[in-house]
Amino acid sequence: MEPGWDLALEPGWEPGEPGEPSWARPGGALGGRGLLALAVASGAAVWATWAVLLMPGFRRVPLRLQVPRPPEPCPRPRCAAPVTRCAPQVPYQPSSPRQVANTLALLRGRAGKTVDLGSGDGRLVLEAYKQGLRPALGYELNPWLLCLANYRAWKAGYHGKISFLKKDLWKVNLSDCHNVIVFLAPSVKPPLASKLLAELPDEARVVAGRYPFPSWSPSSTLGQGLDQVWAYDIKDVRREVQGSAQESRV
Helix, strand or coil: CCHHHHHHHCCCCCCCCCCCCHHHCCCCCCCHHHHHHHHHHHHHHHHHHHHHHHHHHHCECCHHHCCECCCEECCCCCCCCEECCECCCCECCCCCHHHHHHHHHHCCCCCCCEEEECCCCCHHHHHHHHCCCCCEEEECCCHHHHHHHHHHHHHCCCECCEEEECCCCCCCCCCCCCEEEECCCHHHHHHHHHHHHHHCCCCCEEEEECCCCCCCCCCEEECCHHHCEEEEEHHHHHHHHHHHHHHHHC
């Protein structure tokens, strides 16, 4: 054991006496053990912050946002009952700066209510509001991401001007929306396409990121790879869908 440690344990020892370890003196430099303890404490604090505040926001999407697959045969022997399985869940992924820029570029010059379905940390809604797309709001089920989105809006000085609502996108009415942003999993796109066609006005535009709508033809596209986004004008999509339906009946 080092001499400094023996002196520190003796009764009557006072800070500042000869033999006092350097890490205990006011303004003294931390030794190896002190630095190690500081590193461990800092790491524990960072991990606790991540586990309690941030990690829940990066968990997989809620079950309500999953799309059921067609029933499959039961895997148990001698059981003919169908089993409904949910589509694979997709972890939350924040939009990259390039994805945000491409999305807003395809909405430039437009006006009217703008919504982000699955708004995450709110960055797309925030940038849409800055570009003049108002009102701008996001729908998100994860409460931690809602807190983060509201914090970002408050930090940018837009608290009370941008709305983030904890609502299931399947239950909201989109009939008054003119600009819709969709950064969702491919398995969600087919049923969402039916909802958008049933509710959106002809003047609406839908911008999809990462994955396109498989049965729609885009009006325009921008970017490449994961940064690519697709714009769909609902009036043109409706015309295309109706034409395909008429051809299938012939």
